[in-house]
Amino acid sequence: MARSSELSDNVPVAMSPDLIALAQGGSGVAVASSDNRGAPILGLAVGCRVKPDGSLRVLLGRRPNEALIAALERDRAVAVTVTATRDHTSFQVKASRARLCAACSDDLPEMDRQISLFRDGLVEIGYSPRQAAGYSVYDPDDLVAVELVPERVFTQTPGPGAGTELPR
Amino acid sequence: MTAQRIDGLRRALEGVMASVLATCDADGVPNVSMISQVHYVDPERVALSYQFFNKTRRNVMATQRAAVLVTDPGTLSHYRLELAFEETRTGGPLFESMKAKLAGIASHHGVEDVFRLLGADIYRVLSIDQVPGPILPPETDRPSLLAATRRTFASLDACGDLDDLLDGVTACLEREFGIAWSMVLMAGTEDGRLYTVASRGYSTTGVGAEVAPGEGVIGVAAQENTPIRIGHMTREYRYGAAISEIARRSGVVCDAPRLIPFPGLAAPRSQIALPIAAEGQVVGVLFAESDEVMRFGYEEEDALALVAAHLGARMLLLRKEAADEIAEDPDASPPSGDHVTVRFFRADQSVFLGNDYLIKGVAGAILWRLLNEHRDSGRTEFTTRELRLDPSLRLPLHSENLDARLILLRKRLEERGGCLRIEKSGRGRFRLVASSAITLEEPDLREAGS
Numbered sequence: 163m164a165r166s167s168e169l170s171d172n173v174p175v176a177m178s179p180d181l182i183a184l185a186q187g188g189s190g191v192a193v194a195s196s197d198n199r200g201a202p203i204l205g206l207a208v209g210c211r212v213k214p215d216g217s218l219r220v221l222l223g224r225r226p227n228e229a230l231i232a233a234l235e236r237d238r239a240v241a242v243t244v245t246a247t248r249d250h251t252s253f254q255v256k257a258s259r260a261r262l263c264a265a266c267s268d269d270l271p272e273m274d275r276q277i278s279l280f281r282d283g284l285v286e287i288g289y290s291p292r293q294a295a296g297y298s299v300y301d302p303d304d305l306v307a308v309e310l311v312p313e314r315v316f317t318q319t320p321g322p323g324a325g326t327e328l329p330r
Numbered sequence: 331m332t333a334q335r336i337d338g339l340r341r342a343l344e345g346v347m348a349s350v351l352a353t354c355d356a357d358g359v360p361n362v363s364m365i366s367q368v369h370y371v372d373p374e375r376v377a378l379s380y381q382f383f384n385k386t387r388r389n390v391m392a393t394q395r396a397a398v399l400v401t402d403p404g405t406l407s408h409y410r411l412e413l414a415f416e417e418t419r420t421g422g423p424l425f426e427s428m429k430a431k432l433a434g435i436a437s438h439h440g441v442e443d444v445f446r447l448l449g450a451d452i453y454r455v456l457s458i459d460q461v462p463g464p465i466l467p468p469e470t471d472r473p474s475l476l477a478a479t480r481r482t483f484a485s486l487d488a489c490g491d492l493d494d495l496l497d498g499v500t501a502c503l504e505r506e507f508g509i510a511w512s513m514v515l516m517a518g519t520e521d522g523r524l525y526t527v528a529s530r531g532y533s534t535t536g537v538g539a540e541v542a543p544g545e546g547v548i549g550v551a552a553q554e555n556t557p558i559r560i561g562h563m564t565r566e567y568r569y570g571a572a573i574s575e576i577a578r579r580s581g582v583v584c585d586a587p588r589l590i591p592f593p594g595l596a597a598p599r600s601q602i603a604l605p606i607a608a609e610g611q612v613v614g615v616l617f618a619e620s621d622e623v624m625r626f627g628y629e630e631e632d633a634l635a636l637v638a639a640h641l642g643a644r645m646l647l648l649r650k651e652a653a654d655e656i657a658e659d660p661d662a663s664p665p666s667g668d669h670v671t672v673r674f675f676r677a678d679q680s681v682f683l684g685n686d687y688l689i690k691g692v693a694g695a696i697l698w699r700l701l702n703e704h705r706d707s708g709r710t711e712f713t714t715r716e717l718r719l720d721p722s723l724r725l726p727l728h729s730e731n732l733d734a735r736l737i738l739l740r741k742r743l744e745e746r747g748g749c750l751r752i753e754k755s756g757r758g759r760f761r762l763v764a765s766s767a768i769t770l771e772e773p774d775l776r777e778a779g780s
Contacts, residue, residue: 192399194352194362202360202397204352205461206408226408226461241360245348252364288599288623289346296406296466297347316385318363324382 172258174216174311175330181244181253181315182212186272188279190245193220193308195233205230208300209276210244211269213309218242218255220308221265221273223300231306234260240310243318247283252318253328257310265305273305335373336455339400342409343370346624347401351378353389361385368398368411369428370628371452376411379428380418380449390415396453399461403624404469408461413453425450427556475633478506482637486644492733493740493754495648499641500530503618507633509625511595512618514606514641515541516734517552524552524615527734527741532594537741538689548615551603555612557635559602559626600625604638608646614734616641649733651757668766670749674698676774683749689742693735695723697750700762701770714758736760 177185185191191207205227210220220242224231234240237259245252277298284294315328336343345367352362363386369377378396380387390396394415401408419425429447482502489495496514503509511531515524522543526536544553551558598619606614616638618626626634673682680690681697689697696717703709717723718732725732740752740760749766 190348190364192350192352192362192364194354194360194397196354196358196360200354200356200358200393201395201412202352202354202362204350204360204362204397204399204410206350206399223463226463239357239359241352241362243350243362243364245364250364254362256359256361290623292466293347293403293406296464297401299406299464301464320366320382322382325385 172311172313175255175313175315175328176216177212177255177312177315184246184251184253185210185212185218185244186276188247188276188281188283190247190280191220192243192245193222193227193230194241194243195230195238197229197233197238198236203230203233207242207308208305209273209280210242211272217309217311218257219263219269220310221269221305222308223304224306225301225304231262231308234262234308240308242310245318247280247287250320252320254316254318255310255312256314256316258313260308260310263307263309265302265307269305269307270302273300273302336370336376336411336458337373339402339409339458340370340628341404342400342402342407343368343376344403344624344627346403347406349401350399351386352397352399353386353395354393355389356392361389365398367428368400369424369450371424375416375452375454376413377419377424377428377450377452379432379447380451381432381447390451402465405465405467407465408463410457410459410461411455412457412459414456416452416454418449418451420449423556424452426554427558429554473508475507475629479633479636482506483640486637486640489644490648491754491757492645492648493737495641495644496528496734496737497530499616499637500528502637503634504530507630509618509620511598511620512616513594514614514616515548515552516614516731517612518731518734524548525734525738527614527737535741535745536594537745538738547601547603548617551605551617552612552615555605555607557602557604557631559631560600595619595621597621599623602626602631602634604631604634606638606642606645608642608649613642613645668749669769670766671769671771672698672701672750673771673773676772683746686746688746689739692723692725692731693739693742696732696735697739698770699723701768704762704764705768705770710762710764711755712760712762714760 191210192204193207194202194204196202205222207220207222210218213219239258240260241254241256243252243254277300281294281298284297285291317326318324349365349368350362351365352360354360365378367379371377396413396415398411398413399408400411428450432447485498485502486495489498499514500512503512513526513529513536515526517524523540526539529536541548543549547558547560599622600620602618604616605612606616616634670684678690679694681688681694699720700712714732714736718725736752743750743752749764751763753761753763755761
């Protein structure tokens with residue numbers, strides 16, 4: 163697997179327990195970067211984990227996200243937005259670069275757990291079980307991990323105050 | 331570059347599944363957010379609402395580029411759309427449609443002043459890429475909306491009066507479109523409120539229930555003269571609720587959210603309201619709702635908009651035919667049965683049967699006129715024409731108002747199940763049937779004279 167360069171040396175912005183719970187609680191996770199022309203590229207992730215050192219480990223399918231992964235391999239900046247299915251509470255993490263890693267064995271049970279919560283959340287807000295299951299499906303053999311140090315964190319819940327940056 | 335056509339993706343633009351928007355600043359730093367809707371504009375363009383996403387807005391102004399990811403709710407196939415910003419519209423039909431939908435959502439949460447559309451950002455679609463991945467087989471049991479619309483037109487064409495037409499259209503919605511809950515509301519009250527004249531599927535008819543202009547999807551559809559569709563009430567409720575909570579904490583709004591002031595589903599998941607127009611004026615609203623998520627899509631909106639337009643045309647035709655009717659001679663028949671006192675209050679033209687409220691406004695004035703004439707002359711047969719020409723009733727300009735008021739009055743009397751009925755007795759004619767002796771009182775006059 164091609165790897166991008168090392169992570170930023172910046173001290174990660176500390177995420178509160180609430181944000182960590184949101185990140186690992188079966189939320190929707192969207193990832194964006196940019197191509198060489200500066201045009202946005204985006205994709206959906208399966209889930210994410212917050213590591214003890216404060217870095218974020220985002221799991222996504224390689225095949226559905228080839229252009230996004232290629233951009234990250236070229237050290238393009240990255241943004242990750244986590245959104246709760248039940249109430250749209252949301253936050254965004256930005257980093258100047260990310261590191262690509264192979265998914266490891268303990269990623270899979272965690273992704274299964276998160277995707278199960280995600281699926282339940284979709285049904286709770288009105289999606290049919292068929293839709294929720296179809297929307298949540300992923301190929302465990304295709305997963306790749308994207309690790310990044312949160313350099314900036316923003317509240318993203320729609321409304322007054324959306325886009326407010328949390329203290330670094 | 332070959333134009334990208336997105337007509338085939340309209341289901342993915344319904345917003346059933348959350349859409350994602352990404353932009354970059356001039357340095358290529360991305361920004362990504364969930365968005366409530368990607369609006370279909372035409373085969374080559376979409377529109378995004380410009381409201382809160384300030385960073386997104388700044389990025390778009392700087393780079394003119396965006397990318398969205400949308401999902402077909404049937405197949406769960408994802409599509410990436412590469413977009414080039416063209417313009418921001420702050421007026422016109424598209425803006426009004428998006429603004430009204432947003433206003434309809436916001437009104438359910440009491441945050442009309444916060445949840446505001448500042449502009450409709452129009453984008454040209456540069457490319458469409460289907461995201462590789464498993465998809466579900468498309469549903470094959472979807473009915474033909476075009477055939478359903480054609481059959482509905484034929485049914486409405488067979489209706490000989492407004493009463494049949496209004497009940498007929500809700501019956502058609504159920505029979506042809508499988509829409510179990512629907513209403514027809516008429517416009518034209520003095521204060522611009524709409525009132526329910528026909529409904530189907532509810533435990534109570536809701537006849538006479540009123541909606542203020544601009545209130546909910548119905549009031550906004552009437553006010554803006556554009557179809558309003560909320561396809562995922564639960565999601566959008568929660569979306570609005572998240573905003574509402576933040577707004578209240580910020581002290582932006584203080585009032586509790588208002589509820590829809592008419593009988594309807596306690597927890598609808600989809601609603602659609604289509605203005606009924608005649609000669610360019612909104613004369614009513616056709617409303618339907620469902621407990622299913624995303625029950626009404628772009629295709630259903632198109633079909634029901636055709637039904638509402640045909641309904642308006644049929645109303646106009648019936649009105650013109652009724653205007654040609656000649657008044658018939660009165661026909662007296664004696665009342666019988668028990669006794670009831672009917673009270674009329676001039677202040678709001680309200681009518682009470684005994685001590686029970688019946689109706690108010692123009693419909694109340696009509697009933698009071700009929701009862702007085704019945705008392706003075708024994709007459710029971712009346713024509714809509716004579717009412718239309720009676721200046722004392724101060725009828726609004728559109729004659730549908732008179733017919734709709736009579737329907738409202740007839741249904742209210744039916745619901746009371748009491749001593750008074752109104753029956754159709756021919757084209758443009760109706761009969762007042764009193765099964766009790768009637769005493770008329772005007773407490774206002776008595777008090778004024780004492």
